[in-house]
Amino acid sequence: MKILAIDDQQLVLLPLQKRLNELGYETFIETDATKGIALFDSEYPDLVIVDINMPEVSGLDIVKHIRNSKKPNTSIMVLSGNTQDNVITEGFDLGINDYMKKPLSLNEICARVKRLIGVPEIGQVSTKTEVMIQQRCVGVVIPCYNEEERLLSKEFTDYIDKNSGYHLCFVNDGSKDNTLEVLNNLQKGREDFITVYDCEKNGGKAEAVRLGMLHMAKKEDLDYIGFLDADLSTDLADFDDLVKTIETSDFKIVSGSRISRMGANITKESARKIISMTINYIIRKILKMDFKDTQCGAKIFRKDAIEIAFAEKFVTQWIFDVEIFKRMSLHYGLKNAKAMLCEQPLKRWIHADGSKLSMKDSVKIVGQLAQIAWVYRGNNYQLKRKVAKMEIV
Structure with a gap:
C-alpha cells in the first residue's frame, strides 16, 4: 500500500x-x-x-x-x-x-x-507513540561555549523525538573543550532536526546567537525562530508556552520573564537578584519600556523581526537583548514597538551552576548600558545602518 x-x-x-x-x-x-x-x-x-x-x-x-x-x-x-x-x-x-x-x-x-x-499484512507496529504533529514549525538557537559537562543532551533529544515541528540549532562558540564533539554526537541520526553551527573563534554569546538566528532564518519551513540557554534554566516545555503565545497573537517577539511570575518555581541567589533588579531599573529608563526582565535567555521571534533585530553586530556581549528591543523601537517607533513585544512569566527558572556571568561581570554591565544609550541615541543608529547599507551596495 x-x-x-x-x-x-x-x-x-x-x-x-x-x-x-x-x-x-x-x-x-x-x-x-x-x-x-x-x-x-x-x-x-x-x-x-x-x-x-x-x-x-x-x-x-x-x-x-x-x-x-x-x-x-x-x-x-x-x-x-x-x-x-x-x-x-x-x-x-x-x-x-x-x-x-x-x-x-x-x-x-x-x-x-x-x-x-486498511492495514498492511507486514510491518505493523502495535505500540503507540507520543508524537504530536504540530501546526507550526519552530527553530531554536542554543549558544554553546565549553558546555561539555553541562549540556543536557537527553533532555533535548527526548523533546524533539516527542514534539514534531522543532529544529534545534546548536552554535559552538569556539569552545576549548569537547563541546563540538558532544554536539556532533547529539546530531547523529537526527540531522533533519538538529543543526550544529560551528564558530572557529569565540565571539561571545551575543554573536553566537546572532549568527545562529540569521542561519535559521534561511530555512523556509520555519514559522518562528527563538533562542534558549544551553543549561535549560528555562526548559523546553516553558519555551513551547512562549511559542503558543506568539502563534495566537500579533506579537513579533515574546520574551520569557523570571521576575514577572505567578506562583512560579524560580530560584536565584539573593545578591545576584538585587544586582539584576538594579540593572533592570536602568534598562527600563533606556528603553522607555516597562520590561521587568529583558535578560531572560528564552525568546521567540516572528521571522520578519529577525532582520531588524539581528542584521547588525551587537555593541555589547551580555546585554544584547536590550539592543534588540531598542532596535525594534527605533525601527517601528516606541508606541508600535511596545505593542509588538510581550513579556510572559515563566513557570520555572533555575540558576544553573557554572554560569559564565560573575558578580564582577554584572558590575561591568552598567558600563555596557552607557554604551547602548550612546550608540542608539536619537537617529544615530538609523544613520549608521543607512551608511552600512550604502557601503555594502
Whole structure:
C-alpha cells in the first residue's frame, strides 16, 4: 500500500513518514506541491495526505487534480492547521474523505489511515507513540561555549523525538573543550532536526546567537525562530508556552520573564537578584519600556523581526537583548514597538551552576548600558545602518 504526503513543512512530514513506514505502508513525502502532483501521477498511491495552506499550489488544487486524474477514486485526507468552515466545506465538496486539524497526535492520524485504506499484512507496529504533529514549525538557537559537562543532551533529544515541528540549532562558540564533539554526537541520526553551527573563534554569546538566528532564518519551513540557554534554566516545555503565545497573537517577539511570575518555581541567589533588579531599573529608563526582565535567555521571534533585530553586530556581549528591543523601537517607533513585544512569566527558572556571568561581570554591565544609550541615541543608529547599507551596495 502506497501513501503520498504533501506538506510544505518537512518537520511535519518526517515523523509521519517514519511512523507510516513502521506500520508497513510505502510512504512518499514531498514539500513542493507541484512535485507532489507529479509524484502522484507516477506512483498512483492508495492514499494522499495533503496540507491546505501551501505556497503557489494549495492543497485544494491538489484535490482537484486527483479527482480529475486517471485514478480519481484515490482516498484523500487533509492534514492542516486551517480551521475555516468554508475551506473545510469546499474540501468535502471536492471529494476529500477526511479532514484532520493540526495539532493532532500521530496515533490518531494512523488510526484514520487504517480506517480508510486498511492495514498492511507486514510491518505493523502495535505500540503507540507520543508524537504530536504540530501546526507550526519552530527553530531554536542554543549558544554553546565549553558546555561539555553541562549540556543536557537527553533532555533535548527526548523533546524533539516527542514534539514534531522543532529544529534545534546548536552554535559552538569556539569552545576549548569537547563541546563540538558532544554536539556532533547529539546530531547523529537526527540531522533533519538538529543543526550544529560551528564558530572557529569565540565571539561571545551575543554573536553566537546572532549568527545562529540569521542561519535559521534561511530555512523556509520555519514559522518562528527563538533562542534558549544551553543549561535549560528555562526548559523546553516553558519555551513551547512562549511559542503558543506568539502563534495566537500579533506579537513579533515574546520574551520569557523570571521576575514577572505567578506562583512560579524560580530560584536565584539573593545578591545576584538585587544586582539584576538594579540593572533592570536602568534598562527600563533606556528603553522607555516597562520590561521587568529583558535578560531572560528564552525568546521567540516572528521571522520578519529577525532582520531588524539581528542584521547588525551587537555593541555589547551580555546585554544584547536590550539592543534588540531598542532596535525594534527605533525601527517601528516606541508606541508600535511596545505593542509588538510581550513579556510572559515563566513557570520555572533555575540558576544553573557554572554560569559564565560573575558578580564582577554584572558590575561591568552598567558600563555596557552607557554604551547602548550612546550608540542608539536619537537617529544615530538609523544613520549608521543607512551608511552600512550604502557601503555594502
